[in-house]
Amino acid sequence: MPLLRIDLYEGRTDAELKVLLDAIHRSMLAAFGVPERDRYQIVHQHPVADMIMEDTGLGIPRTGKFVCIQVTTRPRTKEMKETFYRLLVEELERACGIAPTDVMVNMVTCEDEDWSFGLGRAQFLTGEL
Template identity: 30%
Template sequence: MMPLVRIDLSKKYPESFAQQVGNIVYNVMREQINVPEDDKFQIITRHDGSELNIPKSYLGIEYSDGIIFIQATISFGRSTDLKKSLFKAICEALVQDLKVRPQDVFINLIEVSKENWSFGNGEMQYADKD
């Protein structure tokens, strides 16, 4: 629950494409890790080519200038298997729906405790109440 998703990609992609990526990531997270409806907080940034500094390859994966970085901050508590399924489902959906190269789907999760969230009003909405 409670994802904050950052998506970074090249300006070679139009704004509408970037929004589609965001929608796909949100829908897959709803299906795979039970993200609540309307819990869609995303920062989508399109970059000039010089602003994305990547290797030609890493771990045997060849990258292109079409790479898409997806970083999601989520609450602790999901199993490794569930996270593996999430990675696979996001990649498969981007490949199927937007014809993205699977090698160009880079995903990173950051897990934090629930008390590290404030959705407004200066309150910790999900902190345990004593």
């Protein structure tokens, strides 16, 4: 936890996806201070016709390298989120050549009772986490 859903246009190789996911994880570690093995990432690759990602009228150009990341997480401070956004675009540009204009992030906040990591228990509530 956090749980990340990464949507992008199809066509990246397994090696490119690994670099991308590692860069995202480094940003998450630095911004949120989560443990190294706290890694939950799901990738969805879409045909170009199945994903329309515009810029809400902000004049932000998009390319075929566009990445949309939805982060489902416990509550985080405004500063932590802003740090994540900044580190994320820096890491993706450095490691993957993805321009900051091609990165969109959506945060979804859940409370501790909204998580079960298995065994039919809410580990944040039971004290296991």
